[in-house]
Amino acid sequence: MVEVKAASDEPTRLAEIIHPLFADQARGWSSRLDNGSSTRLLAGVPAQDDCAVFGLLGDQELVLGSDYVRGPKFQLYELGHLNEYDIGYYLAIANFSDIAAMGAHPIALLSVIRYPKHMPDDVFSQVMEGVRDACASVGAPNVGGDIGTAERLILSASAMGVVEPGRSLRRNGARPGDLLYITGPTGIAAAAQLYFSKMASTGATRRDGMEEELIGAWKRPKALVRHGRCLSRSGVVTSCQDSSDGLKAGIQTIATLSGVGFLVEEDTLPIADVVAEVAKLGGADPVAMVLGDSVDFQLVFTVAAEAQSRLEEELAAGGLSFHRIGVATEERAVMLRRLDGMLQDLPGVEWRHSA
Amino acid sequence: MVEVKAASDEPTRLAEIIHPLFADQARGWSSRLDNGSSTRLLAGVPAQDDCAVFGLLGDQELVLGSDYVRGPKFQLYELGHLNEYDIGYYLAIANFSDIAAMGAHPIALLSVIRYPKHMPDDVFSQVMEGVRDACASVGAPNVGGDIGTAERLILSASAMGVVEPGRSLRRNGARPGDLLYITGPTGIAAAAQLYFSKMASTGATRRDGMEEELIGAWKRPKALVRHGRCLSRSGVVTSCQDSSDGLKAGIQTIATLSGVGFLVEEDTLPIADVVAEVAKLGGADPVAMVLGDSVDFQLVFTVAAEAQSRLEEELAAGGLSFHRIGVATEERAVMLRRLDGMLQDLPGVEWRHSA
Numbered sequence: 001m002v003e004v005k006a007a008s009d010e011p012t013r014l015a016e017i018i019h020p021l022f023a024d025q026a027r028g029w030s031s032r033l034d035n036g037s038s039t040r041l042l043a044g045v046p047a048q049d050d051c052a053v054f055g056l057l058g059d060q061e062l063v064l065g066s067d068y069v070r071g072p073k074f075q076l077y078e079l080g081h082l083n084e085y086d087i088g089y090y091l092a093i094a095n096f097s098d099i100a101a102m103g104a105h106p107i108a109l110l111s112v113i114r115y116p117k118h119m120p121d122d123v124f125s126q127v128m129e130g131v132r133d134a135c136a137s138v139g140a141p142n143v144g145g146d147i148g149t150a151e152r153l154i155l156s157a158s159a160m161g162v163v164e165p166g167r168s169l170r171r172n173g174a175r176p177g178d179l180l181y182i183t184g185p186t187g188i189a190a191a192a193q194l195y196f197s198k199m200a201s202t203g204a205t206r207r208d209g210m211e212e213e214l215i216g217a218w219k220r221p222k223a224l225v226r227h228g229r230c231l232s233r234s235g236v237v238t239s240c241q242d243s244s245d246g247l248k249a250g251i252q253t254i255a256t257l258s259g260v261g262f263l264v265e266e267d268t269l270p271i272a273d274v275v276a277e278v279a280k281l282g283g284a285d286p287v288a289m290v291l292g293d294s295v296d297f298q299l300v301f302t303v304a305a306e307a308q309s310r311l312e313e314e315l316a317a318g319g320l321s322f323h324r325i326g327v328a329t330e331e332r333a334v335m336l337r338r339l340d341g342m343l344q345d346l347p348g349v350e351w352r353h354s355a
Numbered sequence: 356m357v358e359v360k361a362a363s364d365e366p367t368r369l370a371e372i373i374h375p376l377f378a379d380q381a382r383g384w385s386s387r388l389d390n391g392s393s394t395r396l397l398a399g400v401p402a403q404d405d406c407a408v409f410g411l412l413g414d415q416e417l418v419l420g421s422d423y424v425r426g427p428k429f430q431l432y433e434l435g436h437l438n439e440y441d442i443g444y445y446l447a448i449a450n451f452s453d454i455a456a457m458g459a460h461p462i463a464l465l466s467v468i469r470y471p472k473h474m475p476d477d478v479f480s481q482v483m484e485g486v487r488d489a490c491a492s493v494g495a496p497n498v499g500g501d502i503g504t505a506e507r508l509i510l511s512a513s514a515m516g517v518v519e520p521g522r523s524l525r526r527n528g529a530r531p532g533d534l535l536y537i538t539g540p541t542g543i544a545a546a547a548q549l550y551f552s553k554m555a556s557t558g559a560t561r562r563d564g565m566e567e568e569l570i571g572a573w574k575r576p577k578a579l580v581r582h583g584r585c586l587s588r589s590g591v592v593t594s595c596q597d598s599s600d601g602l603k604a605g606i607q608t609i610a611t612l613s614g615v616g617f618l619v620e621e622d623t624l625p626i627a628d629v630v631a632e633v634a635k636l637g638g639a640d641p642v643a644m645v646l647g648d649s650v651d652f653q654l655v656f657t658v659a660a661e662a663q664s665r666l667e668e669e670l671a672a673g674g675l676s677f678h679r680i681g682v683a684t685e686e687r688a689v690m691l692r693r694l695d696g697m698l699q700d701l702p703g704v705e706w707r708h709s710a
Binding site: 042043047048049050051052053054055056057058059060061062063064065066067068070073098099101102104108110111112114143144145146148150151154156157158160161165168170171172241242253257 | 397398402403404405406407408409410411412413414415416417418419420421422423425428453454456457459463465466467469498499500501503505506509511512513515516520523525526527596597608612
């Protein structure tokens with residue numbers, strides 16, 4: 001027996017799924033920056049208008065970016081390890097991570113969700129519930145976007161944030177002598193992909209909780225808004241970006257745009273146990289996995305050396321993790337000092353260069 | 356002989372196609388609202404940062420929306436009447452039209468362009484050139500977005516605008532007695548689709564220039580920013596939205612959200628010659644084509660009756676077109692008075708309800 005599930009048309013979905021899901025996020029939403037400037041949502045999803053409307057009082061910087069995510073083309077979705085809720089959640093976090101990396105306070109998501117005509121309402125709802133809950137995790141409302149049909153599920157979004165004037169974090173301000181940091185371990189997302197596509201079915205016994213930890217990087221990624229806000233407020237962070245193209249790509253981008261090089265110390269790179277475990281299972285270099293094109297949404301940033309202890313204290317006071325992993329150099333090369341003292345180029349897969 | 360054309364990877368396209376195309380739009384871009392508040396682009400595409408950054412000085416309302424467009428799935432693209440430049444252009448205008456309908460001054464586009472891996476650089480460039488030129492037509496920069504591969508060309512974008520506090524145009528303010536307007540003739544986009552899919556190949560002689568006029572609605576749509584700004588500044592426009600879901604849908608949405616009805620007068624509806632011609636060729640009711648689900652980016656709006664002459668003078672002074680087509684009623688029905696005096700429901704295809 002085939003169960004027939006409703007696939008409502010677009011106006012019906014707007015009225016019966018989207019509006020109820022996002023009405024609470026819109027109701028009375030407002031936020032205030034440290035300089036007293038404020039942002040208030042005047043018209044969100046329930047207003048059913050051409051656009052969302054925010055009232056902005058006082059000077060501020062507005063940051064905005066867009067990320068399309070492969071979503072249903074994620075290998076881990078195709079393998080059945082992620083569901084529609086997960087990829088909706090992921091879409092929103094991938095976008096908010098860029099806001100976090102600018103040091104901004106997220107104020108809005110616009111989500112573009114196109115779906116095959118016969119996708120049932122309950123599956124569509126799951127995508128939107130993932131979007132809603134990820135928005136809730138950073139305290140910003142989903143204020144609109146676009147829904148409608150397409151040949152397959154397509155997920156794209158834009159996120160906006162505000163930050164005190166002069167306090168947005170850029171990629172181009174690192175100077176020689178600045179210290180290089182990462183907020184937490186990277187490589188977990190890549191390890192998850194490797195593990196579930198190549199190793200999970202081999203039947204060997206794994207540590208309890210290992211698979212959950214790996215898949216968690218994809219199911220419930222975090223946008224490090226509190227980190228970003230702390231780095232922005234400190235006034236001493238000279239560059240920042242998220243590690244969504246991989247840690248190596250992040251370091252190289254800051255190097256290129258700032259006109260510096262970096263010396264990264266292997267012995268200070270945080271390596272999650274699961275990454276070490278998967279690398280061992282696969283006979284791979286865990287450092288290459290940590291530096292390569294894994295999508296982990298950590299923040300990589302630089303700080304003037306004289307401000308190091310103050311910043312570390314501020315992060316610690318907020319309960320926020322950090323790892324000092326290197327130093328910016330006059331010499332423009334980006335190098336890794338291995339445990340044995342040898343210098344080499346950073347290992348790991350480059351960012352998105354076509355094969 | 357097969358000509359091999361380069362299909363560069365993403366970092367190369369960013370550096371060699373995107374940045375050169377959009378550097379000029381970013382350089383020194385700023386704008387000022389009537390209340391003295393201003394917006395300045397601090398970091399656009401050339402900054403290569405996680406997000407674009409605007410400096411906002413003074414109180415303002417921020418409006419933002421997203422539109423995905425079918426683009427390569429447009430029937431007229433599939434038939435060879437639109438090219439990649441055209442659908443890039445269309446993407447940006449579809450998004451800016453929503454900003455225009457809010458009465459806002461557009462400040463930014465974020466464009467999400469995903470493409471098949473083997474799409475040559477020159478074809479990708481054509482899409483981006485269309486985006487660039489459409490942005491130039493409204494004086495706002497394309498400040499970022501996302502590029503990368505997908506199974507096919509996917510086009511989505513978000514647009515942002517700013518407007519003086521309290522001056523954004525909404526859909527919910529029409530009151531009984533308000534007069535209903537449209538900025539210009541609708542139905543041309545639908546007539547184009549009908550003509551090129553069903554009639555163009557029949558070989559009959561057409562009026563010179565007719566085909567160009569029809570396809571022009573798709574190739575070079577206009578976002579009516581000057582209209583929207585004039586309506587916002589007037590302070591007497593009680594509701595507004597664009598006609599991108601069709602004129603009938605626009606009127607019905609304003610009716611529903613404002614809690615009024617409308618009486619539309621057939622003898623005042625602007626009917627473009629090409630629409631009348633295509634309707635005649637196809638034996639169709641031109642009024643149904645004008646009201647149906649054609650995508651024309653006109654603005655439909657209401658004005659308090661006592662302010663009618665002042666608003667009409669202001670529009671005329673700006674050289675801006677308008678047509679008074681009806682009146683808002685206490686009775687919540689939306690009706691059309693035909694030329695013979697008979698009242699009927701609005702004819703024309705409903706908006707996007709699934710077949």
